Amino acid sequence: MAILEEPITSPLRLQNLINGEWVDSEGRMVDVVNPANLQAIAQVPISTKQEFDQAVAFAKEAFYDWRRTPPLARARCMFRLKELLEKNFEELSRIQSMEHGKTIDESRGETRRGIEMVEVAAGIPTLMMGYNLEDAASGIDEYLIRQPLGVFGIICPFNFPFMVPLWFAPFAVATGNCVVMKPSSEDPISQIKVAELAVEAGIPDGVWSIVNGGRDIVNAMLDHPDIKGVCFVGSTPVGRDVVYRRCGETGKRVIAQCGAKNFAVLMPDADIPKTIATCMTSFFGNTGQRCLANSNLVVVDEGLSKGEAEAFYERIVNEFTTAASKIKMGYGLDERVQMGPLRDQGKRARIVSYIEKGLAEGATLKLDGRIFELVDERPRDCFLGPTVFSDVTPQMSIAQEEVFGPFACILRARTMDEAIDMIHANPFGNSASIFTTSGKWAREFQYRTECGNIGINIGIAAPMAFFPFGGMKDSFFGDLHGQGQEIVRFFTESKVVIQRWF
Template sequence: MNINGEWVGDDLDTINVVNPANGETVGTVPRGGEKEANQAIEAAHNAFHSWSQLTAYERAGYLKRLHQLMLDNTEELAEIMTLEMGKPIHESRGEVKYAASFIEWFAEEGKRIYGETIPSHVSGKRLQVWKKPVGVVAAITPWNFPAAMLTRKMGPALAAGCTVIMKPSGESPLTAVKLMELCEQAGFPKGVINLVTGSSSKIAKAIMENDKVRKITFTGSTEVGKILIRQSADQVKRLSLELGGHAPLIVLDDANVDVAVKGVMASKFRNAGQTCICANRIYVQSGIYDAFVEKFSKAVEELKVGNGMNESVDIGPLINQAGLDKVNHHVDDAVNKGASVVTGGKSITEDRGVFYQPTVIKDVDQSMVVMQEETFGPVAPIQKIESLEEAAAFANDTPYGLAAYVFTENVAKGTRLIEQLNFGIVGWNDGAPSAAQVPFGGMKESGIGREGGHEGIDAFVESQYVSIGME
């Protein structure tokens, strides 16, 4: 761990980090708790004044150095990521570049935190709005995107003048350790960025109870997000929450089937389907249902499963046995209720790894668990629909509202359909909508706030109204 610019934790118990492709331990991190979390909070609190007093241009200088260091160390970061959580190495390289893009974007966006001068209602006054950093920020991130989820939070926080405590997932903390090393090389002052690893419950308890932490930014399950909302009430901490999803993907009769298949492949099977915005429920209009299922299944059959360090692999392992058990349950439930497996449908036993075949299931319906719960695996269930209105009704029949996808060549139909969808992100003929310069976040139980884009920095500043008497 790194607290106040010092690497610490040698005296603590450790957590083994296991490669899900082969069961091997690839590293360890300290098992920190409340004590270490509070030390990190104190360091961030003490560093806040001097960091927030730097100009936006000075803070941008640090971020630009970090951005370049990430690019210079792409291969090492990618290898660490693949070893600790399994995604194919080419996807890991892509994530490093994506993660670095948030640092670059917010280095510039920090220079555009503008205040206001408002016309006064009386003479002799000047009315202004100043923007101030919110304070100490705790960033709690998941295992599936161990680089990008951190930089999407720390980038805007640091650019706004906040100091940060990073708490990565215990499943994939080694990427965060390497990022912390790069922050150190970039020259960030002591205490501005701190890294704690260990017990999620104990560290979160310290974060939520310590009034020096003014902002929590969290990506994870809706269940944990609701707990954080309740815990934040005692101190009215500010929250940004990117929570669960269950993304529908709708293919209308007039869609270009080849474009739709390419889009579903890009969305569904990235990181073996372990993404919060991947297509979980596929609704295809009856006129092209059979043609779509045939072309899509052939494309899925060509995917190669294996250890992510192999350059030719398309699908890596699931993160752990619990993830595999959930996928098996979803597929078994669908088959028992009348769905048919077109391709795949089985787990793979290979070198103690946790693998599942890329799977296509047809003739599914709303009664099946796979259409009601997020699978987080390489399973694509396809349900036949008859109309645009039916598609919208099925798509919205969920407490989640993070991402949705629409494939149609008809502008009027696409516009009407998207207007009915209650999701924060929509890809129209696009299976990969994420980018640093756009807002990322959900509606309903999928979260609060937006990350990325010019909105992404708003969550880390407070508006302060100042009325100046001039007489």
Template sequence: MSNVQLAAEKHLNFINGEWTGGNLKTFDVINPANGEVIAKVPNSGKAETDEAIEAAHTAFQSWSKTAATERAQILRKVAEMMHENKEELAKIMTLEMGKPLAESRGEVNYAASFLEWYAEEARRVYGRTVPGRSANNRIQIVKQPVGVVAAITPWNFPAAMITRKLGPALAAGCTIVIKPAESTPLTAMKLMEFCEEAGVPKGVVNLVTGNPGEIGEAFMSNPKVRKVTFTGSTAVGKHLIRQSADTVKNISLELGGHAPLIIFDDADIEKAVQGAIASKYRNAGQTCICINRIYVQANVYEKFVSAFKEAVSQLKVGNGLDEGVDIGPMINKAGYEKVDKHVQDAVSKGAEVVIGGQGEVLNDNACFYHPTIIKDVTPEMVIMSEETFGPVAPIQKFETEEEVIEFANNTPYGLSAYFYTESVTRGTKIMESLDYGIVGWNDALPSTAQAPFGGMKESGIGREGGIEGIEPYLETKYVSLGL
């Protein structure tokens, strides 16, 4: 398979409806399964970003006045093109990010679902009438698009993290400039092709690739950018909050997590094992809401560990394009080294490796880590407080509900948490006690377009998805009329 067949035809920026940046210096896009260069893309900076912002600002004047039904039709058309070209888009994703092809196909469906959902929400941006303060007073509440949106997206879900922002932005009547992760720009470029072919007007959707510092600074300093939406690390999110102050930007942040999974003694163990596998090892553990630490009640501890080990032993590691592969490569060597460091720290402090515990480095740009289970972990081990972002499942024993809730909530993060119990009474109490924005009760894969996604504490600000997901792209205007 050649790169040309699988990658976007135009490895360029997309600004004001034109493919640009062919004269710029480039950086390499690497296939993490073998370390090969699969494309070279523009290393853009402030000038190109300002050009894209200006194009979006100009296009906003007409797009914001476009009928909601027309905006909806265009969003549906882009979604249709994603479904029609699923195989091509999935292969691009696997080539540049590494996830197994089956997961990439699933992500195409998931990504398209945000466009489909917000195509409907575009027609449901409602205002309201409020009783006036006197007989001669009328009050109207009007919803209007916030303006130009800057979107900074991560590498681990290169399609879905774009459409989760693109869908509500366009549905609300906003225009957008997207900066994809340096590791995965080709998926973003293919999505721009679909937008172009679906009839998105010039300047409404723009894409710039390149230097994250320069592009981010251009976003944050330009007063024409009224909203910034970011998915990524908590450290970068905090930096963006500081930068946003000078122009008081509307900001949405989906940041890091450290998700607990709690398995109670009345849980369906088979169901819990399958849930743990699906969440922990999807995307090689490189997801913000995947299970990071597992707490199992003492009297089912060994039973769960044994069943979990048996299931994990069946997982196949390899190139995501190969048939039957369950776990692809780490995104880069730094990610691999962090995972291995967490495992070695736990072992040095008394934890036992049940399965895995090692990886394979093909070269500096191609690293694999085998699915790993560690048992008898304790709170002072680094893996129990830092996000691992890899295919390692540490397991700790607990005795009481009160104890495990304290363990689960003892973190600055609050994105997602999971638990398994067949008791409605116990489950209701646990659900209410967990300080997390997303809670999976007997469900380890809760993400869906129609539900609000986001975290508490240092895991972010705002929500994406559901009816809540369009609100950050809207301003509320209050009109008081005197008759």
């Protein structure tokens, strides 16, 4: 099987999109490196605050006309954008594999999920509707309308460079706002391509802008008085202590979707082969760099005798470890490959430090990710195999902290109550899954577990575009979530009109 053709054949020089024009930045350029072969595939500018301010000024100007454009006309832009994204589906997917490292299946999945956001945003004439009540009081009618606010900032993460920005941008634009987006400087290329297509789709100048860069752009966005709100996806320390706090200080709306440590609870009546298969992609898909990835597997032996419980736990550990050991690694554009590299060497080093922590804390290393094979010869710097620890206790740091890599901890619980207690003792609350054939257990789990997204026999509890992307505790800061009806409310101000005619 050959490696799929690469859409980028020589390094690109990326620009900013300001007022509908692609312009060079005055900032320094940094390399965007393909982690599978360490080759530079692009240079991205680290733009200046002045360039950001300029983009916001144009966006503010564009807002005047754009908010007066009927929702149906804005929806048509979304339809055209959707069509262009479909037309470029394969190229966009392959770019993601090159810039991030993920496998082609994962990239295509990401592309599909991103397009679904645009599809849902195309329904904005219906989604944006308010409501009314005739005779709210005698002879008085009352109605609610939703109005766009102005210019929004979007700060994008590296792990889903194509999809995550589309959780926000299509909805912001469809509701009549303008966006200034800062893609991740680690893998900005697919988002640059999306912006090119947005321009081609007829989205007016200044409505959809891109300013590449780093921390300076984030700071400029958080402080800018004309930025009405910020959407952020990234780590908890930055999301909570920087983005959420600063937006509060400057009176901006904020969605900060942050870190996670997700639990999968395996009950003794679960369909084991299907559960193990699902766990492989849940724990190791996207090389574990997914905020909905499960990373703690809790084996519950409720109702089993002591001997049965031991055997059940051993079976799960062995089957999980065997399946993980079979995952093929290499370049994401190679169709044999089931897991690609980590985004960069620093991320790899961080995960290796957690392997060392796990050993120091007394967990049993069943599968050591530091020892691995690739399907072909290539630089190994960013690769790390799946790691599996058993005999993990909830107090260990490997069970508590977000590792963000192909790293699994297997824990034990006597009862489902004990498993839920473990989940609640963890500071994060992004998602949790249960694997069972019992409706009673599943309902109880769904009812009690304090996490924003619940999977029942689902390993990656990722809500579709028309549902909000939940998140609780240290995994989310804000009031309204991304996607679905909530994001429409986030991007609009509710205005109530009370009307009487004399």
